[in-house]
Amino acid sequence: MRIDVVTIFPEFFDVLDISLLGKARRTGILEVVPHNLRDFTHDRHRTVDDTPYGGGAGMVMKPEPWGEALDEVLPEHPDARPVVIFPSPAGTVFTQAMARELAGRDHLVFGCGRYEGIDQRVFDHAATRAEVRLVSIGDYVLNGGEVAVMAMIEAIGRLIPGVVGNPESLVEESHEDGLLEYPSYTKPASWRGLDVPPVLMSGNHKAVDAWRREQQLERTRRVRPDLLPPE
Ligand SMILES: COc1cccc(COC(=O)c2cn[nH]c2)c1
Numbered sequence: 001m002r003i004d005v006v007t008i009f010p011e012f013f014d015v016l017d018i019s020l021l022g023k024a025r026r027t028g029i030l031e032v033v034p035h036n037l038r039d040f041t042h043d044r045h046r047t048v049d050d051t052p053y054g055g056g057a058g059m060v061m062k063p064e065p066w067g068e069a070l071d072e073v074l075p076e077h078p079d080a081r082p083v084v085i086f087p088s089p090a091g092t093v094f095t096q097a098m099a100r101e102l103a104g105r106d107h108l109v110f111g112c113g114r115y116e117g118i119d120q121r122v123f124d125h126a127a128t129r130a131e132v133r134l135v136s137i138g139d140y141v142l143n144g145g146e147v148a149v150m151a152m153i154e155a156i157g158r159l160i161p162g163v164v165g166n167p168e169s170l171v172e173e174s175h176e177d178g179l180l181e182y183p184s185y186t187k188p189a190s191w192r193g194l195d196v197p198p199v200l201m202s203g204n205h206k207a208v209d210a211w212r213r214e215q216q217l218e219r220t221r222r223v224r225p226d227l228l229p230p231e
Contacts, residue, residue, distance in 0.1 A: 005110045061117065185200060
């Protein structure tokens with residue numbers, strides 16, 4: 001998979017070389033290419049923002065640099081319409097299901113907004129040649145999209161075959177089966193007076209599976225009742 005990221009802080013994505021994704025990049029399974037939005041400006045100050053029409057505080061990202069940056073990363077005549085994702089507090093919430101869907105694609109483009117946002121015409125024009133999505137990673141406001149893109153790249157990248165060592169470890173996880181995951185334990189059997197639940201030491205796999213499922217349901221009922229399947 002190739003991922004292009006348009007940002008005013010391309011160095012932000014150097015950290016991906018350190019993590020698990022670094023191996024996936026070196027082996028060619030995953031290619032993440034940052035593009036500096038300022039490289040698509042033509043004034044001495046490499047200006048990417050300006051004051052908002054209609055007034056108001058803050059600055060808005062200008063459309064011209066974005067247009068030229070997307071010209072660079074979007075294929076002229078794509079066989080499949082690429083997806084361009086802009087993190088935004090006003091977006092559709094990013095979920096494990098969306099991560100799974102996006103992990104199946106060959107090419108993703110991410111656009112990192114800053115300031116008060118990006119001129120709306122950037123999204124409107126991009127929609128003539130790509131599938132544009134505003135995606136939120138949660139109900140809070142960041143200073144820019146870079147942290148959100150890192151989170152999405154990690155969530156998507158780890159689902160790509162060959163990126164995570166043991167694919168089995170991707171199955172029993174929170175949100176994979178729609179429920180929160182059960183509590184985990186490892187040695188020692190007793191630690192600071194706290195013991196591992198005996199069922200997990202029983203060797204009775206049926207009982208262990210039943211206990212884990214009950215723990216998932218109990219935890220989901222308590223913490224995230226919105227995730228519970230309809231009765
Ligand atoms: C598109 O324009 C902007 C403007 C300002 C910040 C951002 C970054 O996204 C978030 O803040 C966010 C994403 N999910 N939850 C919060 C984008």
